[in-house]
Amino acid sequence: xxxxxxxxxxxxxxxxxxxxxxxxxxxxxxxxxxxxxxxxxxxxxxxxxxxxxxxxxxxxxxxxxxxxxxxxxxxxxxxxxxxxxxxxxxxxxxxxxxxxxxxxxxxxxxxxxxxxxxxxxxxxxxxxxxxxxxxxxxxxxxxxxxxxxxxxxxxxxxxxxxxxxxxxxxxxxxxxxxxxxxxxxxxxxxxxxxxxxxxxxxxxxxxxxxxxxxxxxxxxxxxxxxxxxxxxxxxxxxxxxxxxxxxxxxxxxxxxxxxxxxxxxxxxxxxxxxxxxxxxxxxxxxxxxxxxxxxxxxxxxxxxxxxxxxxxxxxxxxxxxxxxxxxxxxxxxxxxxxxxxx
Amino acid sequence: xxxxxxxxxxxxxxxxxxxxxxxxxxxxxxxxxxxxxxxxxxxxxxxxxxxxxxxxxxxxxxxxxxxxxxxxxxxxxxxxxxxxxxxxxxxxxxxxxxxxxxxxxxxxxxxxxxxxxxxxxxxxxxxxxxxxxxxxxxxxxxxxxxxxxxxxxxxxxxxxxxxxxxxxxxxxxxxxxxxxxxxxxxxxxxxxxxxxxxxxxxxxxxxxxxxxxxxxxxxxxxxxxxxxxxxxxxxxxxxxxxxxxxxxxxxxxxxxxxxxxxxxxxxxxxxxxxxxxxxxxxxxxxxxxxxxxxxxxxxxxxxxxxxxxxxxxxxxxxxxxxxxxxxxxxxxxxxxxxxxxx
DNA sequence: TTGAAAGCGCTAACAT
DNA sequence: ATGTTAGCGCTTTCAA
Numbered sequence: 001x002x003x004x005x006x007x008x009x010x011x012x013x014x015x016x017x018x019x020x021x022x023x024x025x026x027x028x029x030x031x032x033x034x035x036x037x038x039x040x041x042x043x044x045x046x047x048x049x050x051x052x053x054x055x056x057x058x059x060x061x062x063x064x065x066x067x068x069x070x071x072x073x074x075x076x077x078x079x080x081x082x083x084x085x086x087x088x089x090x091x092x093x094x095x096x097x098x099x100x101x102x103x104x105x106x107x108x109x110x111x112x113x114x115x116x117x118x119x120x121x122x123x124x125x126x127x128x129x130x131x132x133x134x135x136x137x138x139x140x141x142x143x144x145x146x147x148x149x150x151x152x153x154x155x156x157x158x159x160x161x162x163x164x165x166x167x168x169x170x171x172x173x174x175x176x177x178x179x180x181x182x183x184x185x186x187x188x189x190x191x192x193x194x195x196x197x198x199x200x201x202x203x204x205x206x207x208x209x210x211x212x213x214x215x216x217x218x219x220x221x222x223x224x225x226x227x228x229x230x231x232x233x234x235x236x237x238x239x240x241x242x243x244x245x246x247x248x249x250x251x252x253x254x255x256x257x258x259x260x261x262x263x264x265x266x267x268x269x270x271x272x273x274x275x276x277x278x279x280x281x282x283x284x285x286x287x288x289x290x291x292x293x294x295x296x297x298x299x300x301x302x303x304x305x306x307x308x309x310x311x312x313x314x315x316x317x318x319x320x321x322x323x324x325x326x327x328x329x330x331x332x333x334x335x336x337x338x339x340x341x342x
Numbered sequence: 343x344x345x346x347x348x349x350x351x352x353x354x355x356x357x358x359x360x361x362x363x364x365x366x367x368x369x370x371x372x373x374x375x376x377x378x379x380x381x382x383x384x385x386x387x388x389x390x391x392x393x394x395x396x397x398x399x400x401x402x403x404x405x406x407x408x409x410x411x412x413x414x415x416x417x418x419x420x421x422x423x424x425x426x427x428x429x430x431x432x433x434x435x436x437x438x439x440x441x442x443x444x445x446x447x448x449x450x451x452x453x454x455x456x457x458x459x460x461x462x463x464x465x466x467x468x469x470x471x472x473x474x475x476x477x478x479x480x481x482x483x484x485x486x487x488x489x490x491x492x493x494x495x496x497x498x499x500x501x502x503x504x505x506x507x508x509x510x511x512x513x514x515x516x517x518x519x520x521x522x523x524x525x526x527x528x529x530x531x532x533x534x535x536x537x538x539x540x541x542x543x544x545x546x547x548x549x550x551x552x553x554x555x556x557x558x559x560x561x562x563x564x565x566x567x568x569x570x571x572x573x574x575x576x577x578x579x580x581x582x583x584x585x586x587x588x589x590x591x592x593x594x595x596x597x598x599x600x601x602x603x604x605x606x607x608x609x610x611x612x613x614x615x616x617x618x619x620x621x622x623x624x625x626x627x628x629x630x631x632x633x634x635x636x637x638x639x640x641x642x643x644x645x646x647x648x649x650x651x652x653x654x655x656x657x658x659x660x661x662x663x664x665x666x667x668x669x670x671x672x673x674x675x676x677x678x679x680x681x682x683x684x
Numbered sequence: 685t686t687g688a689a690a691g692c693g694c695t696a697a698c699a700t
Numbered sequence: 701a702t703g704t705t706a707g708c709g710c711t712t713t714c715a716a
Binding site: 366370407410 | 685686687688689691692693694
């Protein structure tokens with residue numbers, strides 16, 4: 001590797017270098033980047049020419065220190081490999097980028113302590129804003145953020161006491177709506193298959209309450225730690241069948257905490273020669289891209305993840321710009337998507 | 343939001359603040375963080391006490407400027423929502439984090455021009471290293487990186503002329519191995535279903551050549567732009583069936599550029615009452631987590647993505663530490679995983 | 685073991 | 701429209 005810039009010495013190119021070449025002072029070079037309209041076209045030309053010839057790239061860490069604007073946002077999600085979260089980050093990052101922000105992404109692994117540690121690490125870079133997943137954080141974490149007076153958006157959930165702003169939907173409401181939809185379809189026996197993250201757990205509880213309120217026996221529950229997978233779904237169905245979910249005498253349905261789980265159940269049903277929805281109704285959660293392409297197409301609860309990222313980006317930027325009277329609690333809702341599996 | 347630190351004024355807490363409280367000079371506070379062994383235990387205690395009471399978090403942007411070590415790595419992948427790439431980043435980020443590095447992740451959307459733009463943006467933060475996907479970059483991009491003399495690791499592919507280091511495997515070799523495996527199983531009619539990224543395209547070509555070399559008719563090819571999905575797989579099978587892939591007179595198999603595609607084909611086959619592998623052999627690529635849990639379990643080519651991230655992290659850190667004689671080309675290989683779909 | 689002094693590369697007043 | 705002057709909050713010599 002050799003240096004491409006035609007600088008005689010191996011000196012790094014700085015604004016001072018450009019200034020020397022263009023025959024101006026260093027702050028003028030700074031203006032060329034930050035307030036080009038304040039310079040005469042000729043000066044601007046000379047500077048940009050020097051920039052081109054040297055391959056100069058402004059040093060944002062120095063700029064950030066001087067201006068106290070890092071132009072960085074930190075985002076902490078439970079898992080970067082889970083499309084549920086990465087799709088949100090994708091939209092979020094694309095939008096804030098148009099406003100000149102970069103995103104530093106971190107993964108907490110569904111662990112509040114790790115999340116607190118990551119917030120501390122992030123704070124060291126002096127981000128201008130923070131995106132957090134969920135509304136359940138460690139007290140220390142919350143204290144740190146409030147102490148730093150850092151604009152923060154919490155996504156995927158709604159809270160009566162958000163740290164700053166939250167963008168999400170009612171998990172209780174969504175689960176209740178799912179239960180009522182299934183009830184209206186004549187299902188009388190239920191099971192819930194769920195991961196154990198705080199939001200899935202709340203949906204589980206709300207679903208079970210709605211079933212009980214309708215006077216039906218309590219749903220079978222299968223909970224597992226960590227993330228959803230096809231295997232978790234397949235195993236869950238095996239256990240539910242063994243436990244008699246499909247015994248004669250009722251019309252059975254399973255409510256899953258994610259579409260992936262539902263897909264696993266679908267595969268296991270097929271392997272066992274069970275027909276969905278004839279032998280078993282199935283409802284997913286999330287309406288991931290693949291849900292519509294399953295066979296049978298999956299009935300599920302749609303949450304617009306891209307919208308989540310978009311509203312989060314907008315809300316966070318409003319907070320950063322200290323726009324007065326911006327909303328503190330943004331509800332993006334949910335919708336039952338009726339397809340063929342229930 | 344209120345400031346948590348017991349600073350009387352609303353002044354931001356800096357090392358100078360801590361120094362004042364602890365009764366030492368500011369550089370001594372710096373030493374407390376970077377070379378604690380050089381301080382007397384009592385001084386260290388006083389400083390750490392002040393840190394705790396104020397909630398002080400060191401400013402890495404100032405530190406980075408002063409030391410010329412940003413402790414940042416930039417990673418550019420085609421898509422952050424594709425687990426193929428995000429799993430690699432996950433491992434990579436976890437490993438480099440142990441060495442005190444954070445990673446700023448960016449998404450190029452399979453576009454070399456966008457990649458070049460992102461490299462330029464990344465360079466502005468003065469990262470200490472760079473992770474790039476693939477070995478096909480725009481000339482300008484390559485020039486920028488070489489000009490900055492930035493330690494760089496290219497992943498997912500092997501190159502005779504890496505920018506710096508590359509970690510990957512032979513796509514030609516993997517596709518040839520897949521073809522030979524299928525040939526040895528008695529398949530005589532083939533199709534390839536593939537995305538159009540550079541690596542998938544090379545596998546497609548190598549696969550077709552191997553089939554031709556065996557004296558069989560050229561495979562049907564279905565290429566599509568962008569990323570793989572179940573829908574792409576389902577549509578591909580529909581077209582292949584319409585085009586007579588399954589007409590009597592031969593034993594047919596499909597080689598896919600990803601497991602997701604294969605899964606889509608599996609679903610479409612099931613919807614059409616076709617049996618895999620009886621009516622049709624099917625081979626995926628990647629051995630994603632779900633491949634083993636499909637029904638039938640998917641025969642595929644395993645690439646150890648986590649290993650890719652691990653070796654990339656190790657290699658990049660060696661380059662950053664300027665370890666002489668470190669490898670330039672790291673082959674992690676591939677392996678045919680025989681399961682039930684072919 | 686600690687302090688004093690300089691400087692990293694930039695932005696932001698304030699002058700002119 | 702441009703130059704001058706001061707920092708931003710650290711790390712890193714070099715002294716003591």
